Amino acid sequence: MDALVRTHHGSVFRMCVGILRDPDVAADATQETFVKAYKALGRFRGDASFKTWIMTIAGNEARAQLRKAKRRRESPLEEAKEVSVGTEDVVDRMALVDQAQRVREVITHLPEKQRLAVTLRVEEGLSFREIGEIIDSTEGSARVNYHHGIRRLREILK
Amino acid sequence: MTRHDDLEMLQELLPVWVRGELDSAQTREVQAAVDQNPALQDEVEVIRAIYAARRDPPEGLEGGVIESVRGVPTRRNPSWALRIAAVVIVSLGSVAVWQQLRSSGAGGYMLDAAVSDWGLDEGIVAGGLVFDELSEEDLAVLLKELDENAS
Numbered sequence: 200m201d202a203l204v205r206t207h208h209g210s211v212f213r214m215c216v217g218i219l220r221d222p223d224v225a226a227d228a229t230q231e232t233f234v235k236a237y238k239a240l241g242r243f244r245g246d247a248s249f250k251t252w253i254m255t256i257a258g259n260e261a262r263a264q265l266r267k268a269k270r271r272r273e274s275p276l277e278e279a280k281e282v283s284v285g286t287e288d289v290v291d292r293m294a295l296v297d298q299a300q301r302v303r304e305v306i307t308h309l310p311e312k313q314r315l316a317v318t319l320r321v322e323e324g325l326s327f328r329e330i331g332e333i334i335d336s337t338e339g340s341a342r343v344n345y346h347h348g349i350r351r352l353r354e355i356l357k
Numbered sequence: 358m359t360r361h362d363d364l365e366m367l368q369e370l371l372p373v374w375v376r377g378e379l380d381s382a383q384t385r386e387v388q389a390a391v392d393q394n395p396a397l398q399d400e401v402e403v404i405r406a407i408y409a410a411r412r413d414p415p416e417g418l419e420g421g422v423i424e425s426v427r428g429v430p431t432r433r434n435p436s437w438a439l440r441i442a443a444v445v446i447v448s449l450g451s452v453a454v455w456q457q458l459r460s461s462g463a464g465g466y467m468l469d470a471a472v473s474d475w476g477l478d479e480g481i482v483a484g485g486l487v488f489d490e491l492s493e494e495d496l497a498v499l500l501k502e503l504d505e506n507a508s
Contacts, residue, residue, distance in 0.1 A: 204423050
């Protein structure tokens with residue numbers, strides 16, 4: 200299991216950040232993801248790759264933590280930003296930060312499925328079939344979400 | 358396949374091209390398309406920016422995760438455990454009963470009788486059929502002989 204942690208903890212962490220949008224909470228979710236995967240290892244059937252399997256667990260875990268945070272009304276994750284902040288506001292706010300931070304911030308404001316489709320394709324190199332399995336949609340839907348996300352990022356980052 | 362389909366397929370290959378994971382033929386094909394198409398060049402810039410901005414996991418996360426996983430208690434298959442326990446209990450029980458019989462003498466008596474003095478069927482019928490078939494006179498003679506032998 201140590202080797203699997205070494206290989207996949209970065210991808211799992213980025214997946215959790217993609218949903219939770221908070222690196223500290225995402226680190227906890229990453230830890231919990233591997234503990235749950237370890238306990239469920241006997242149920243891994245091998246019909247998906249291990250990466251797809253653990254990324255699906257990570258997605259479920261991150262969403263569970265998101266729901267918990269909402270219930271506690273701690274709201275560190277500010278889900279509402281997604282709809283309330285316009286493209287121009289985001290660009291204005293990001294004018295003073297460096298390019299990487301700016302890109303991360305802009306990605307954060309994409310709808311979840313677009314955000315995950317883009318990051319899983321670009322950062323993790325997954326196929327659209329694998330992305331569909333992870334975000335619980337079809338391969339075609341994953342593809343559409345990716346193209347919409349990229350188009351939106353092109354508009355914002357131009 | 359239409360030009361739109363071709364373009365879409367090329368767009369989908371761009372992240373793989375940026376990551377350097379295409380074979381040489383596909384790499385040349387995508388490179389040529391990007392060189393001729395400003396829209397693809399824009400998209401490549403965005404993809405490069407996303408890839409460059411990807412987060413590294415925080416330092417210590419890997420070790421923390423490994424520690425957590427090692428702390429998870431391992432579970433054995435309960436059906437195997439039950440089977441093993443059943444076999445051990447039956448074995449120990451058999452040994453204990455055998456030793457009890459031997460130490461009380463009952464087992465020794467049964468073993469000695471079976472092996473030395475009587476045939477198996479004689480042991481079973483001796484107290485029943487044989488005595489029942491004796492007449493009163495014969496029984497009296499037998500009891501007298503036994504008394505004499507005992508004294």
